[in-house]
Amino acid sequence: MRVSPGMENNAETVARLREMNVNWVQLTLWPQVTQDGKIIEHPYGTGSPDYSPQSVDRVLEESAITEEVMVSAIKRWHELGFKVYLLVYHERLGDHHAYGHGLTGDIDSMLEQAKEIAVKWARIAEENKVEMYAPRKELQMFVGAEKALEWDKGILPEVRSAYSGILVQGIPFMYLWDRI
Secondary structure, three states: OEEOOOHHHOHHHHHHHHHOOOOEEEEEEOOEEOOOOOEEOOOOOOOOOOOOOOOHHHHHHHHOOHHHHHHHHHHHHHHOOOEEEEEEEOEEOOOHHHOOOOOOOOHHHHHHHHHHHHHHHHHHHHHOOOOEEEEEEOOHHHHOHHHHHHHHHHHHHHHHHHOOOEEOOOOOOOOOOOOO
16 A cells, blocks of 8 residues: 555554555655756655645755655554555656656666666665565656666666665555545
């Protein structure tokens, strides 16, 4: 089940997940891609209807605590007895469905930043015993399928050397548009 950081502290949410026999949770790292192709790590999707950042400065402030927020959530879900699937989901800053439309930056530089994030979070996933990790979801929407697959092949050795768990490209997941 897809969850957001903080939901692990809501007893009602945890109880509902257990009632549904959920044993895996998906936590998502939301790297925010700016119009000029810079990537900002972020613990929350900014394109969702229930998130409305005050400004880019606010997104940058929240970015500073991304690792702390995500690692805390991973540890807590494990303490609660759930397995964790960590997904890196590149999102267009403030407009999830815009993807690569109108990007003005250097795509190769953006992909290098995405690689650094993928390898960094592979290490974090390994250190925190994350059971399944996907270094990208829908990056192809920014750069095209062929370039995304080349990127996968190029980063795989580094990601695999940092992470020994189940490694996937990004898999479908179930959405429930209520707070659980």
